[in-house]
Structures are given as C-alpha cells and as structure tokens.
Amino acid sequence: MNAEVLWYLPYIVEGICWTFALVFGGLALGFIIGLPIAIGQVYGNKVVKAFLNVYVWFFRGVPLIVLLFLFFWGVFPAMGMKLSALTTSIIVLGLRSGAYQSQIFRGAIESVGEGQVVAAKSIGMSGFQTIVHIVLPQALRIAIPGWTNEYAILLKDSAICFTLGVMEVLTRTRYVAVSTGTYLLPYVFAGILYIILTYAGTKLFNIVYEKYRIPGLIGGEGKYG
Amino acid sequence: MDNDIVLKAENLHKSYGKVKVLKGVSLEIRRGETKVIMGPSGAGKSTLLRCLNLLTKPDKGRVWLENVELTNPKVNINKVRAKIGFVFQEFNLFHHLTALENVMIGLTKVKKLPKKEALRKARETLLTVHITEDLWDKYPAQLSGGQKQRVAIARALAMDPVVMLYDEPTSALDPQLVGEVLQVIKELARKGVTSLIVTHEVDFALEIADEIMFMNDGKIVEKGPPGEVIFNPKHEVTRKFFEKISKPYGVGKYGVLERISPSII
Numbered sequence: 119m120n121a122e123v124l125w126y127l128p129y130i131v132e133g134i135c136w137t138f139a140l141v142f143g144g145l146a147l148g149f150i151i152g153l154p155i156a157i158g159q160v161y162g163n164k165v166v167k168a169f170l171n172v173y174v175w176f177f178r179g180v181p182l183i184v185l186l187f188l189f190f191w192g193v194f195p196a197m198g199m200k201l202s203a204l205t206t207s208i209i210v211l212g213l214r215s216g217a218y219q220s221q222i223f224r225g226a227i228e229s230v231g232e233g234q235v236v237a238a239k240s241i242g243m244s245g246f247q248t249i250v251h252i253v254l255p256q257a258l259r260i261a262i263p264g265w266t267n268e269y270a271i272l273l274k275d276s277a278i279c280f281t282l283g284v285m286e287v288l289t290r291t292r293y294v295a296v297s298t299g300t301y302l303l304p305y306v307f308a309g310i311l312y313i314i315l316t317y318a319g320t321k322l323f324n325i326v327y328e329k330y331r332i333p334g335l336i337g338g339e340g341k342y343g
Numbered sequence: 344m345d346n347d348i349v350l351k352a353e354n355l356h357k358s359y360g361k362v363k364v365l366k367g368v369s370l371e372i373r374r375g376e377t378k379v380i381m382g383p384s385g386a387g388k389s390t391l392l393r394c395l396n397l398l399t400k401p402d403k404g405r406v407w408l409e410n411v412e413l414t415n416p417k418v419n420i421n422k423v424r425a426k427i428g429f430v431f432q433e434f435n436l437f438h439h440l441t442a443l444e445n446v447m448i449g450l451t452k453v454k455k456l457p458k459k460e461a462l463r464k465a466r467e468t469l470l471t472v473h474i475t476e477d478l479w480d481k482y483p484a485q486l487s488g489g490q491k492q493r494v495a496i497a498r499a500l501a502m503d504p505v506v507m508l509y510d511e512p513t514s515a516l517d518p519q520l521v522g523e524v525l526q527v528i529k530e531l532a533r534k535g536v537t538s539l540i541v542t543h544e545v546d547f548a549l550e551i552a553d554e555i556m557f558m559n560d561g562k563i564v565e566k567g568p569p570g571e572v573i574f575n576p577k578h579e580v581t582r583k584f585f586e587k588i589s590k591p592y593g594v595g596k597y598g599v600l601e602r603i604s605p606s607i608i
Contacts, residue, residue: 332439
C-alpha cells in the first residue's frame with residue numbers, strides 16, 4: 119500500500135460538506151415539493167391527482183443517473199440555464215426526493231383517521247383549517263420515521279452525483295484512489311464515512327421523533343413506536 | 344318557522360348504493376328540549392344525526408337550524424356546524440392535543456377568540472363536565488373512555504351550540520364508565536341545553552327525555568312521551584325492541600329494569 123494515501127484522507131472528509139449540501143438541499147426541496155403533492159393526491163380532484171401521479175410516476179421511474187444527465191446536459195441547457203453541477207444535482211435530487219417524500223406524506227395523511235376530520239368539521243373548521251390544524255400536525259409526526267429512511271437513502275444516492283463532478287465524498291475518493299494508485303483503503307474509508315453519516319443522521323431524526331412524539335398517536339407507549 | 348323550534352328536518356332521504364338508510368324522516372326540536380332517538384342497529388339513527396349537521400349529505404330533504412337552511416348550497420356550512428355540538432360514539436378527540444387544547448382549538452381557530460378568553464372558557468367548560476385540573480394537560484390516550492367522552496362533550500359545548508347532538512355517546516365505553524357520561528349529559532339537559540340523543544340506555548331515556556322517537560328501517564315509527572313509547576307502544580316492532588333490550592336474558596317482564604326501578608313499571 120502506498121502510505122502517501124493517508125495524507126489525503128482529510129481531503130475526502132472535506133467532501134462531507136458537499137455531500138451534506140446535496141442531501142439537505144435535496145431533502146428540503148423534496149419536502150417543499152412532496153408535501154403539497156401528498157395533499158393534492160389525497161384531497162385533490164381527478165385532474166390534479168392525474169397530473170401529480172404523472173410527476174411521481176416519472177421521477178420514481180427514471181434512474182437517478184439518467185435524471186442527472188438529462189437535466190445537466192439536456193433540460194437546463196435547452197431552457198437556456200447554465201447551472202453548476204452542484205446546483206443541478208441538488209435540484210434533481212430534490213425533484214426526485216419530492217416524488218418519494220410525497221408517498222411518505224400521503225401514507226401518513228391517510229393514516230390520520232377519518233374520525234379526526236369529521237370531528238374537526240363538526241366544530242366548524244373549514245377544509246383548509248382541518249388540514250393545517252388537525253391533519254398535518256399528526257401526519258408530519260407519523261411521517262418522521264419514513265422521512266428518516268428517506269435521509270438514509272438520499273445520503274447514499276448523493277454519491278451518484280460524482281458523475282457530474284460534484285466535489286462530494288465519492289468524487290474525492292476516486293481522485294485519491296486514481297492519483298495514488300491505492301484503491302482498497304480510500305473506498306473502505308469512504309464506505310465507513312457513509313455508514314457513520316447514516317447512523318448519526320438517523321439517530322438525530324429519532325431524537326426529533328421522540329421529542330415530538332405524542333402518547334397514543336402512533337405506537338402508544340413504545341419507544342420508537 | 345316557529346321561533347321556539349331550533350332544529351328542524353323535513354323528509355330526509357339517504358341511500359348508500361342500493362341500500363336506503365333514511366326513508367323520509369322529519370323531526371323538530373324546541374329550545375331547551377331533550378329528545379331521544381332509539382331503535383335497532385341499522386335503523387338509520389347515526390345517519391340521521393349526521394344528516395342534521397351535514398356531515399353526511401342527505402339525498403333529499405331539508406334541514407334548518409334556527410332560521411338558516413343548512414341544505415341550501417349557498418349557506419356557509421362551516422359557520423352553521425360551529426353552532427351544532429356533535430358528540431361521537433368513538434369520541435374522536437384530536438390525538439395530538441391535550442384535553443385543554445382539544446376544547447380550545449375550536450374557540451381560537453373557528454370562533455377566533457383571543458387566547459386568554461379561549462383558555463378561560465375552555466377551563467370553565469371542562470369543569471362543567473367534571474374534568475378536573477389534573478387532567479387538563481393529558482393527551483387523549485392518557486385518559487379513560489369516560490374522561491375522553493366528557494372532554495369531547497366539553498369541546499362541543501364550549502362553542503355555545505344551539506343544540507347538542509349525541510351519537511350513542513356511551514356505546515364505546517366500559518360499563519362502569521357509562522354512568523359518569525350519562526350524568527354529565529343529564530346535568531346539561533337539566534340546565535336547558537337543547538339535546539338530541541341517540542342511545543340504547545332505556546333508564547336514562549326514561550329519566551331525561553321529553554320525547555322518544557323510535558326508529559326502524561329508516562323511518563320514525565312512533566314518537567311520544569318516554570313512558571308511553573317504552574311501556575305502551577303502539578307498534579309491534581317497538582314493543583319487541585324494548586322487550587328485547589330490557590330483558591336480554593329473558594328474566595321477568597322488564598328484566599333488570601324491574602329490579603332496579605320497579606316503581607316506574
């Protein structure tokens with residue numbers, strides 16, 4: 119093994135900043151897109167539902183790497199937009215995560231019982247008030263475990279953005295491996311980094327889940343319900 | 344419309360697919376009255392109650408609250424519903440809110456009361472249904488069935504409704520918890536809260552109802568003073584129903600009722 123490779127490990131670690139930009143940018147954009155889609159899919163009329171289904175169907179159906187190439191070299195240039203690899207990657211991850219997150223939120227919204235909605239209406243709440251004050255506060259709590267899973271998946275999907283040359287963990291790992299001619303250590307190291315980030319992130323979301331968990335809402339008195 | 348009549352329904356019809364649940368039901372309630380609807384499962388009692396605040400939309404027929412016609416599509420139904428208290432068999436308390444917040448949310452979000460005033464009103468109403476301060480910050484899952492139902496009554500009552508509709512309010516409760524809920528409903532009725540109650544509790548109906556309406560197969564078969572409808576019904580179907588529910592094990596003429604309150608019989 120070439121000992122020189124050890125000098126470059128901090129360089130790989132710095133890639134976490136880019137990885138986080140991709141993951142949290144993608145998650146945030148996915149949330150902004152996914153939640154309204156879920157609401158539309160549950161409460162919208164036929165036209166709205168059909169339109170949203172096409173969106174979800176497209177972004178869940180096309181491989182991430184194809185989406186990245188499509189938007190970076192196809193869609194954005196065709197629209198006359200010159201976006202950096204990082205921006206393009208965040209947008210694509212967000213558009214795609216929005217499709218997945220919409221299904222997490224849809225399931226959560228649908229699991230809020232009909233009785234809750236009927237009770238809200240019975241005290242005179244409008245449909246909008248019912249969604250905002252009764253359904254979403256419950257649904258979002260229910261969605262946290264599913265959302266945690268989405269973080270774990272998105273974190274590892276972000277590695278594919280190396281194909282556009284975003285300076286995230288995997289891109290840097292490849293540079294180090296190729297330039298030092300040492301392959302095993304850098305990739306094992308990158309793998310461990312992803313494991314740690316996954317573990318830390320899911321742990322963090324579980325703390326949030328516990329903090330906002332309400333007895334009986336889901337899982338009763340159980341720890342992670 | 345007679346000024347004293349606060350709730351009126353005329354010729355309500357409702358079908359689910361081919362099943363006709365309501366086949367032309369009319370009723371009216373005057374201010375301060377307590378009316379009880381009884382009848383076998385599937386008679387359409389719950390559907391009728393839900394049609395009265397349009398939680399279920401009747402296929403045909405009209406409903407008025409005071410002088411507003413709910414079934415008029417131009418009427419803002421949310422505003423009218425805020426004036427009709429509804430108590431569900433399954434309580435339907437908001438899971439994510441404490442007992443106090445459950446009562447407050449209608450006051451702050453629907454009635455737009457300032458928080459301080461809503462808080463005062465919610466506390467006062469909870470005390471009316473005997474929910475003491477130690478329970479105010481509990482979530483629904485931490486309350487007993489009887490406590491949940493009383494909080495649900497408070498949630499409806501705090502809105503100062505014109506009429507309270509109770510849909511089998513004790514059917515989902517353990518037997519030892521039924522009494523505390525019936526007691527609260529009775530107290531409210533005595534205070535002059537206009538009430539329409541669907542229930543299977545014969546003794547309770549005998550005690551508080553100004554009128555019992557007996558429903559069967561989507562229609563009100565007969566109505567009248569409770570003693571008359573229960574003990575001296577005009578129709579065979581009514582007689583059979585009360586005979587069955589008053590002596591489920593076939594003991595004595597009126598079963599349990601005979602032993603508990605022989606004076607009534």
